[in-house]
Amino acid sequence: PVVLPQALCVAAGAAHSAALVDAGGGRGVPYLWGDNSCGQCGVGGGGCLPLPMPPPGFEAESVSLVRCVGGTSVLVCHSGRCYLLGGGARVEAASSSEEEGGISEGASSAGSEGEQEAGGEGGDGGGAGGGG
Secondary structure (H helix, E strand, O other): OOOOOOEEEEEEOOOEEEEEEEOOOOOEEEEEEEEOOOOOOOOOOOOEEEEEEOOOOOOOOOEEEEEEEOOEEEEEEOOOOEEEEEOOEEEEEOOOOOOOOOEOOOOOHHHHHHHHHHHOOOOOOOOOOOOO
């Protein structure tokens, strides 16, 4: 078995999972594993990730919440940024401090649907937020 020290929460999607690990100093680091056919684990190349690993590009971010919805991962950062991983793309959804109802440049309609879905109670799985 794989042990993730200081796991704050765990979420499960259709065929992938995520955990939020306390890295100390109030910094949350996401770890994802399982089906990555659409990039839902945050790494390109598809396939399957058999062991939990942090997605590249989040070294400077502190993540406060992870969710898995179907084949999509949602990472919410302490900064207010929200990232949707999956569908073959990484999309940064607009934070509440940005233009209301907007999605950052490069977002697709699939990212927009994921943003709406992530805000609701539905989905294949979920997880409780950690940190504070």
